[in-house]
Amino acid sequence: MWRPTLTIFRKVILPSIKENATVSKVLYSSKAKLPKSTAKLTLVSASVGILIGAGYGGYTHYKVNVKKRNNAVETDEYAFLKEAPEYKAHYKVINEADTSNLHLVLFQYRTCPFCCKVRSYLDAKGISYEVVEVDAVLRQAIKWSGYKKVPILLAKVDGGYQQLLDSTAIISVLETYLKDKALHLREIIKYYPATRYVNDSGKEMTDITNKYFVMQNAPTDERRKAIEMEEREWRKWADNVLVHMLSPNVYRTTGEAIETFKWFEDVGGWRDFFPGWEVALMVYGGAAAMWVISKRLKKRHNIKDDERQSLYDAANDWMKAVEKKGTSFLGGEKPNLADISVFGILSSIEGCRAFQDLKNNTTIGNWFDKMKNHLETTKGRVIPLKN
Ligand SMILES: N[C@@H](CCC(=O)N[C@@H](CS)C(=O)NCC(=O)O)C(=O)O
Numbered sequence: 001m002w003r004p005t006l007t008i009f010r011k012v013i014l015p016s017i018k019e020n021a022t023v024s025k026v027l028y029s030s031k032a033k034l035p036k037s038t039a040k041l042t043l044v045s046a047s048v049g050i051l052i053g054a055g056y057g058g059y060t061h062y063k064v065n066v067k068k069r070n071n072a073v074e075t076d077e078y079a080f081l082k083e084a085p086e087y088k089a090h091y092k093v094i095n096e097a098d099t100s101n102l103h104l105v106l107f108q109y110r111t112c113p114f115c116c117k118v119r120s121y122l123d124a125k126g127i128s129y130e131v132v133e134v135d136a137v138l139r140q141a142i143k144w145s146g147y148k149k150v151p152i153l154l155a156k157v158d159g160g161y162q163q164l165l166d167s168t169a170i171i172s173v174l175e176t177y178l179k180d181k182a183l184h185l186r187e188i189i190k191y192y193p194a195t196r197y198v199n200d201s202g203k204e205m206t207d208i209t210n211k212y213f214v215m216q217n218a219p220t221d222e223r224r225k226a227i228e229m230e231e232r233e234w235r236k237w238a239d240n241v242l243v244h245m246l247s248p249n250v251y252r253t254t255g256e257a258i259e260t261f262k263w264f265e266d267v268g269g270w271r272d273f274f275p276g277w278e279v280a281l282m283v284y285g286g287a288a289a290m291w292v293i294s295k296r297l298k299k300r301h302n303i304k305d306d307e308r309q310s311l312y313d314a315a316n317d318w319m320k321a322v323e324k325k326g327t328s329f330l331g332g333e334k335p336n337l338a339d340i341s342v343f344g345i346l347s348s349i350e351g352c353r354a355f356q357d358l359k360n361n362t363t364i365g366n367w368f369d370k371m372k373n374h375l376e377t378t379k380g381r382v383i384p385l386k387n
Contacts (some may be wrong), residue, residue, distance in 0.1 A: 031253065056079070062246070076146035077206060079195035080186070081161040084154070085144035088385075089130035095380025096125055101181065103156035104129040108266035113243055114167035115151040121171045123379035124340050130385075136272050136282055147206075155185050162186055167344075168239060169208035171337060176215040191215050201375030213235060234330060234338035236322065242318075243345050245300040245311045251294035251356035254305055256353055257287035261352035288380050308357055315364040318342055322334060323363075328370050335371060343371040 031275035052077045085107065104122070108115035134141040134150055145152055153164040162185055164170045169185060169192050176188050212232045220228065223308070251257040261283040265271065269305055270279045297303075303310045322330050322339075329335040346368060347357045355357050 041258050042374070049322075056092075058338045075194060077165060077208075078189050079146060079162075079163040081144070081154075081163070082159070084156075084161050087132050087141060087144075089382045091381055091382055092128070093123070093380040094128045095126045098128045100125070100127050100178065102127055104134060105154040107132045107134050107145075107152040107154070107162065109134055109136055109149050111264045111348050112150055113246060113345040113348035115342050116348040117167045117238075118151045118170050120340045120344035120347065121337075123172070123176065123375045126378045126380065127174075128380050130224040133273055135278060136286075138209075138258070138277050142174060157234070159186055162189070164189070166206075166211060167206045168235065168341075169211040171341070172211055172214050174351065175337065179214065188215070199335040229382055230252075230321075231331070231336050231338045234318070237339050238320075238338065239353040242314050242342060244297065244347070245303065245307070245314050246297060246349055247290065247310050248298040248301075248303050248307040249351050250352045251287070251290040252354070254287065254291050254367065257291040257294075260267055260349075260352050261287045261290075267351060308354070308361075311354065311358055312362050315362040317365050319367065322367055329367070331375075335374060339371060343375075345370065347372075 044187070086108075087106065104127065106115070106118060107121070108119070108131060119131075132141050139148070142148070142152055145161070147165050149165070151165070151167055151170065153170050155162045155164060164173055164185070173185065173188050173192060176181055176191070177185055191213075192211055195207050195209055197205055197207070199205050212235050245317065250260040264286075265279060265283055270282060298307060304313075325332070327333055329339045331337075331339050341355060345356075346364075348353070359368070371373070
């Protein structure tokens with residue numbers, strides 16, 4: 001396993017974190033901690049953009065290019081915009097029963113596992129949001145941001161628009177907010193400072209401190225703490241184990257890689273949004289690039305020669321934990337954040353042959369279908385928008 005020793009070359013503990021000492025409202029989490037120097041390999045793997053990035057400009061997209069933007073008045077990671085950037089939403093999800101008071105725009109790649117994770121969360125919580133499909137080649141739709149990855153969630157707040165990033169951090173920030181809506185998102189993000197560091201390969205990376213922790217207003221009892229810890233551990237597992245299984249499986253052969261990209265094209269509605277040449281480049285360039293890259297990722301993440309077996313093993317580990325509960329979900333009769341994360345990540349390969357094989361060879365399909373049915377009951381209406 002690739003285990004870099006990190007040089008934390010710049011800790012962007014936001015200026016605001018200093019204020020935390022004096023923040024009058026103390027938030028609790030079972031064990032909020034400062035960032036462990038865990039290098040996260042950019043998940044080249046499941047990213048459409050990355051593949052294109054590889055075809056286009058080598059590995060430049062792997063880097064976290066954090067540049068100053070004129071309208072970013074805070075840190076680049078938590079850019080605060082006085083005015084909304086220009087964007088064209090491709091569809092919106094409207095839930096009349098939404099009481100969150102949130103106004104959100106999700107900038108995404110439709111089949112990016114991290115974006116799927118955020119959508120699953122928003123849908124599970126019945127939140128309304130708009131979606132902007134980012135083109136993986138030019139990434140015009142996120143040019144306004146200094147952060148070069150998706151998902152980016154833009155939240156309308158008092159006096160402007162707050163950028164939120166990193167799927168796991170986005171979920172924890174929103175979950176903290178939903179627990180106490182008196183808190184402002186701008187206040188909550190102070191508990192999730194961004195840290196930049198250079199990994200062993202010399203790449204500049206960004207991570208968000210405390211991203212697996214949901215803050216709350218009161219200390220919790222031991223039983224609750226144990227439940228929260230379990231939820232956190234499985235969320236970490238989803239990010240650090242499960243997600244690495246995807247690329248070696250869905251790009252296993254050149255044929256499967258093309259099939260996968262054709263599904264991305266279909267489900268992402270690429271033909272409706274992007275010019276034909278870009279779609280062709282995304283499909284064939286992407287498939288070729290990812291087939292090559294997936295072999296490297298397979299080695300890096302110690303995936304078995306038979307990559308399907310590694311995927312099945314992961315699914316079996318998860319199902320063992322769920323089945324031990326004796327309930328529909330790890331979270332009980334309602335999914336918790338771990339259920340939502342695992343579901344979101346797996347839904348990103350739902351149309352792939354690997355997913356069908358996974359369903360045929362493990363019991364995860366039962367849980368997955370229950371999750372899907374559950375989200376149908378909580379999710380708002382999808383309204384396509386004409387551009
Ligand atoms: N840790 C981040 C990872 C986000 C990520 O790696 N996103 C990929 C898409 S799946 C990306 O945008 N890569 C850069 C690119 O496509 O240029 C998260 O959880 O949100």
